[in-house]
Amino acid sequence: MIPKIFRIISLIIGFVLGYQAFNAGFNALSTVTTFNLTETGLSAASISVSVLGGSAFGIIFYIITPIVINQVVQFTSWVDGKLKLIPTQDIVLGTIGLVIGLSIAALLSLALYRIPWVGVYLSLAVTLVLGYVGIHIVTNRKEELSFITSLFAWQAKGEKVLSDKGIKVLDTSVIIDGRIADLCKTGFMEGVLMIPGFVLDELRHIADSSDVLKRNRGRRGLDILNKIQKELDIPVKITEQDFEDMEVDSKLVKLAKLLKGKVVTNDYNLNKVCELQGVSVLNINELANALKPVVLPGEEMTVQIIKDGKEMGQGIGYLDDGTMIVVDGGKKHMMQHLEVVVTSVLQTAAGRMIFARPKAYLAKYINEAK
Numbered sequence: 001m002i003p004k005i006f007r008i009i010s011l012i013i014g015f016v017l018g019y020q021a022f023n024a025g026f027n028a029l030s031t032v033t034t035f036n037l038t039e040t041g042l043s044a045a046s047i048s049v050s051v052l053g054g055s056a057f058g059i060i061f062y063i064i065t066p067i068v069i070n071q072v073v074q075f076t077s078w079v080d081g082k083l084k085l086i087p088t089q090d091i092v093l094g095t096i097g098l099v100i101g102l103s104i105a106a107l108l109s110l111a112l113y114r115i116p117w118v119g120v121y122l123s124l125a126v127t128l129v130l131g132y133v134g135i136h137i138v139t140n141r142k143e144e145l146s147f148i149t150s151l152f153a154w155q156a157k158g159e160k161v162l163s164d165k166g167i168k169v170l171d172t173s174v175i176i177d178g179r180i181a182d183l184c185k186t187g188f189m190e191g192v193l194m195i196p197g198f199v200l201d202e203l204r205h206i207a208d209s210s211d212v213l214k215r216n217r218g219r220r221g222l223d224i225l226n227k228i229q230k231e232l233d234i235p236v237k238i239t240e241q242d243f244e245d246m247e248v249d250s251k252l253v254k255l256a257k258l259l260k261g262k263v264v265t266n267d268y269n270l271n272k273v274c275e276l277q278g279v280s281v282l283n284i285n286e287l288a289n290a291l292k293p294v295v296l297p298g299e300e301m302t303v304q305i306i307k308d309g310k311e312m313g314q315g316i317g318y319l320d321d322g323t324m325i326v327v328d329g330g331k332k333h334m335m336q337h338l339e340v341v342v343t344s345v346l347q348t349a350a351g352r353m354i355f356a357r358p359k360a361y362l363a364k365y366i367n368e369a370k
Contacts, residue, residue, distance in 0.1 A: 074244070176221040
């Protein structure tokens with residue numbers, strides 16, 4: 001509705017401007033050119049030309065208004081995104097410095113204007129230089145301007161949290177995973193959790209999916225965010241900073257760069273992209289793997305064989321933490337609890353795998369060797 005109103009107003013403004021421009025042009029042309037028209041005919045011709053010109057301008061303004069509005073909205077979003085990265089006290093102090101610099105420049109311009117030929121240009125140059133100098137000097141002395149910075153003590157405190165403990169930018173996968181809430185609850189996750197608006201949009205789309213599994217995962221992610229915000233004592237902020245014509249992963253990397261923060265994710269591909277771009281990454285899966293108990297070759301354990309392995313005679317079991325154990329010769333002990341001895345441990349990007357053999361088999365092999 002509002003865009004239509006703007007287009008109608010633009011149409012009216014274009015018609016008025018075109019009417020006046022063509023009317024003035026026609027009258028100026030009639031004074032230097034002899035038309036074989038009576039005064040009445042000349043007046044009618046002037047109105048006709050003015051209406052035609054006004055209509056043309058109105059149509060042009062009506063057509064280009066959406067383009068202009070779109071460009072203004074994009075520019076405003078860009079400026080807003082840049083200003084969000086600047087502390088409020090710096091913006092206020094910069095404005096004060098700019099006003100002081102321009103005031104001094106205005107006084108100097110009174111004298112510079114009197115210089116022949118170059119006075120106007122000198123005045124413009126002095127205004128620009130003093131405006132910049134004013135901003136630079138005041139913002140670099142914010143510690144001395146305590147009476148002003150004290151008004152933004154809450155902002156300074158928030159910036160101290162950001163600088164000391166950093167910003168953690170959450171991606172969709174780590175929110176849906178849910179373990180981030182438990183990690184925050186333990187107190188190991190410090191700083192500010194930053195949730196981009198485009199990640200929330202992706203979560204909402206997943207939650208509205210026709211696929212039951214996707215819908216449940218999306219709703220779970222939204223529930224996790226609500227839990228972190230309401231139940232846990234950790235600051236959570238939502239940023240509307242966005243980037244046009246980019247994938248979500250690329251947006252996350254660029255946002256982390258702008259905020260000088262770290263990306264928290266479970267996505268292996270995003271992890272690699274962040275490493276290539278020089279962005280710090282906190283991978284929950286890597287943390288979980290690092291916290292798993294250390295298993296050394298020769299240790300004994302009991303495992304239940306639940307399925308076949310890829311190689312002949314192999315059986316697969318799992319520890320309580322989800323670590324997969326490949327038991328050589330364990331296929332014939334399907335759905336049984338079997339005592340095994342660890343032979344080797346393989347650490348991969350996807351997790352850790354333990355290779356083992358039945359204890360009875362190794363004991364028999366050792367006895368035969370003796």
